[in-house]
Amino acid sequence: MEQQTLLVVDDTPANIDVLAGMLKDDYQIKVAKNGEIALKIAQRLPLDLILLDIMMPGIDGFEVCRRLKSDHTTRHIPIIFVTAKITAEDELKGLELGAVDYITKPFNPPIVQQRVKTQLALFNQSRELAIKVKQKTAELAATQLKVIQKLGRAAEYKDNETGMHVIRMSHYTHILAKAAGMCEVDADMLMAASPMHDIGKIGISDAILRKPGKLTDDEFEEMKKHAEIGAEIIGDNESDLLKMAKIVAISHHEKWNGTGYPYGLKGEDIPRIGRIVAIADVFDALTCERPYKRAWSVEEAISHLQQQAGEHFDPQLVPLFLEHMDEITKVMQSFKD
Numbered sequence: 001m002e003q004q005t006l007l008v009v010d011d012t013p014a015n016i017d018v019l020a021g022m023l024k025d026d027y028q029i030k031v032a033k034n035g036e037i038a039l040k041i042a043q044r045l046p047l048d049l050i051l052l053d054i055m056m057p058g059i060d061g062f063e064v065c066r067r068l069k070s071d072h073t074t075r076h077i078p079i080i081f082v083t084a085k086i087t088a089e090d091e092l093k094g095l096e097l098g099a100v101d102y103i104t105k106p107f108n109p110p111i112v113q114q115r116v117k118t119q120l121a122l123f124n125q126s127r128e129l130a131i132k133v134k135q136k137t138a139e140l141a142a143t144q145l146k147v148i149q150k151l152g153r154a155a156e157y158k159d160n161e162t163g164m165h166v167i168r169m170s171h172y173t174h175i176l177a178k179a180a181g182m183c184e185v186d187a188d189m190l191m192a193a194s195p196m197h198d199i200g201k202i203g204i205s206d207a208i209l210r211k212p213g214k215l216t217d218d219e220f221e222e223m224k225k226h227a228e229i230g231a232e233i234i235g236d237n238e239s240d241l242l243k244m245a246k247i248v249a250i251s252h253h254e255k256w257n258g259t260g261y262p263y264g265l266k267g268e269d270i271p272r273i274g275r276i277v278a279i280a281d282v283f284d285a286l287t288c289e290r291p292y293k294r295a296w297s298v299e300e301a302i303s304h305l306q307q308q309a310g311e312h313f314d315p316q317l318v319p320l321f322l323e324h325m326d327e328i329t330k331v332m333q334s335f336k337d
Helices: 013-023 035-044 061-070 088-097 109-136 138-156 164-179 184-196 199-203 217-224 226-234 240-251 272-286 298-308 317-322 325-334
Strands: 005-009 028-032 049-053 079-083 101-104
Touching: 005 013, 005 035, 013 028, 013 109, 028 035, 035 049, 035 061, 049 061, 049 109, 061 079, 061 088, 079 109, 101 109, 164 184, 164 272, 164 317, 164 325, 184 240, 184 272, 199 226, 217 226, 226 240, 240 272, 272 298, 272 317, 298 317, 298 325
Parallel strands: 005 028, 005 049, 049 079, 079 101
Antiparallel strands: none
């Protein structure tokens, strides 16, 4: 059985050494000496649990926890806070942020090992339960997905896209989401939400959407409004799926270098699910024929993604996408126009 992966985060090397020494025989151990590095590792590697020091220079453990729990791709990872002393108020704050437990210093090895084991067991049970619930509700989920795909298709009837675009790009999204560390349930949800990325095109005039040549500056400004229109159409909902769809609609045209729209967000200020969908959407657009353009080859599209990593696209996500080109090309073959 493959060992589970733990991340130990502490600004004191001795504490990292002690915790790693207690756990290395049973788990794969990754380490980070501050919160910034921890966030980067969590977005790059699939983790099963994080042991997180609270008092650190820069961003403290509470802020690291808040950021991890607000990101759809990392919110599932259980976090155990590690601290020398803690008040009842701080303990409550950590639990409200989403931590599952606390371990106090100095460390008692049997207690540390048991608490880690217990939280991993609960995490595994939660994953299994989520999969069983998904299986039980598969028929309803399939119906919901079809409705969302139809809504996405409604926008495309006004555009030059084909019916298979939302199918392919949603599969690409799912592949990349999983590669980026998203849990199965959230990756499935993003796959279901992504077809609504361009729903706002319903509110853009046909003359602009169907124009065969280059848009004027004024026309492009009008076209850019579809991101905000899409978010308004989806609105505020209790549904996690629709909340995700709204984030995707408003953020999938933002660019890593800050030159995207509608808000000109830059780098990690762009929601990560929007960054994932951006790559899936552009790759499909490049590799498909349209009345105004030829279909690019897969090699040309790959080259474009590589050139635009760190400019248009998240430079960490592009390599993950390209690592799964076998799966991507299978989707291309399965859902041809």
